[in-house]
Amino acid sequence: MTGRDWRKSVVYYIRREAQPEDKFGHQPRLYALAKTIGQDLDYDDDVLFASAWMHDLGVFSGHRPQDIEQLSGWDHVPDTIEQSIELLTGWDFPSGKLDAVAEAIRTHQAKDEPTTLEGTLLRDADILEQLGAIGILRAAVKVGRDTRYPNFSSILPVLSHALSHLAGQTRLTRSKAMAESRAEMLRSFLSAVSDEAGDLLH
Structure with missing residues (x-):
């Protein structure tokens, strides 16, 4: 793959894996929201796109524990980051931006303190959702x-x-x-x- 072909792989994969099916809409809405919030701001769109689309991978059915007791204490973020880095690497995502994607995902929840602009955009958009x-x-x-x-x-x-x-x-x-x-x-x-x-x- 060349250029931004990795984006097609991301969308295809999330569309397939986002289960239950209603979970899929959150990703494109989140990216669109984050871009709207970020108008006129100097952010990295590759990092924002990847983190917005991949940030909830660990909450999808098939990517989280099935046992109710395990699920009740499940922190999906570390697993999401690990899976995302592996998948993005395989899709030829720019390697120098992987850490930034991991950091944005790590701080995307309201309880977190973002350390990057992409992370702040992602967190704000997730709150709006x-x-x-x-x-x-x-x-x-x-x-x-x-x-x-x-x-x-x-x-x-x-x-x-x-x-x-x-x-x-x-x-x-x-x-x-x-x-x-x-x-x-x-x-x-x-x-x-x-x-x-x-x-x-x-």
Whole structure:
């Protein structure tokens, strides 16, 4: 492969491996979000593309423990980094950028402290994906499928936590503005659920 052909390999692989199937949309949305946030900023697009598309590899079915007890304590990040570096190397990703991809993936969660611009873009975008309409859809699809979320009531704390703890944690100017808009939408949704169902949501 030459040039950016490795990108085709990344997309093909993630499209195939992202299971359950709804998990696939997160990757292209995350990359698009990160690029939007990063307008006019001097970041490495190869690093951003690779880290955005590969960052959740360890949470896909077939790439994570099947045992419920093991899964409850599973930290997917180290495994994701190891798999990503191996795969990207095989696809002729620029070797001098592999460490930067690993670092962006390592710090992509809200609890982390990014050390690079690519990592900050990835983390901000990942937070935005947990807010607004997309955040609601990503939580709702887990109901009845994930043992942690047996009913609709069980995802309300997840959405409430996103609103109260994540909405203010983005770092960059453009992502802060986007977070405010998405948080307002999520706030309205949670209020509507309370008005319509009270304590009878189940």
